Amino acid sequence: xxxNPTFLAGGALAAALIGGFALYGTGQNLGNLVGLGxxxxxxxxxxxxxxxxxxxxxxxxxxxxxPAPKPAPALAFKGPDGAPTDLAALGGKLLLVNLWAxxxxxxxxxxxxxxxxxxxxxxxxxxxxxxxxxxxxxxxPPAWFKANGIAGLTYYGDPEGKVLPxxxxxxxxxxxxxxxxxxxxxxxxxxxxxxxxxxGEEGKKLIRAALGEGA
Numbered sequence: 078x079x080x081n082p083t084f085l086a087g088g089a090l091a092a093a094l095i096g097g098f099a100l101y102g103t104g105q106n107l108g109n110l111v112g113l114g115x116x117x118x119x120x121x122x123x124x125x126x127x128x129x130x131x132x133x134x135x136x137x138x139x140x141x142x143x144p145a146p147k148p149a150p151a152l153a154f155k156g157p158d159g160a161p162t163d164l165a166a167l168g169g170k171l172l173l174v175n176l177w178a179x180x181x182x183x184x185x186x187x188x189x190x191x192x193x194x195x196x197x198x199x200x201x202x203x204x205x206x207x208x209x210x211x212x213x214x215x216x217x218p219p220a221w222f223k224a225n226g227i228a229g230l231t232y233y234g235d236p237e238g239k240v241l242p243x244x245x246x247x248x249x250x251x252x253x254x255x256x257x258x259x260x261x262x263x264x265x266x267x268x269x270x271x272x273x274x275x276x277g278e279e280g281k282k283l284i285r286a287a288l289g290e291g292a
Contacts, residue, residue, distance in 0.1 A: 122264040171288055188227055249268070
């Protein structure tokens, strides 16, 4: 049965926000242990991350801004035409990198919000990069995009299954969705473990602050 786009709005997202956290373990929060201070190749990103920390509230309260940002892993995946691409090719702008799958209900519930965020703030300085991590039935994810009116996001996929373990290891995450905020120089500023209403005022405020547009 074709999914009803209205399912993805309003109360459905709120329910998914609760259910989504069940996908995550209760182990150590590795995101806050990625360094003891602003040193290393991403030291210059520390002030930006510090600016984001107090903005993690409301719909994005679970966002973890890292006091010591670190380089994002070298993620390689497929573009909408099936051609190889990677995170570096999308560099030079702020990236919100989201891992999702059609079998992940919270992932699907937050996708319209990511689509709206891209439509409103996406451009030369910012992009939402939603990477599907499914390795089978590869026609299903792009068909889901179309059926649910996801028109602003570029479709990216990882049929080889390498992106999921790489980003989750770097982010200290064990579930889906996992979303990392990566600055124009390829430094991870923080991570969200679980779904969020990214197109809400809190989400847009966070992105604008990361772009240096003020809190």
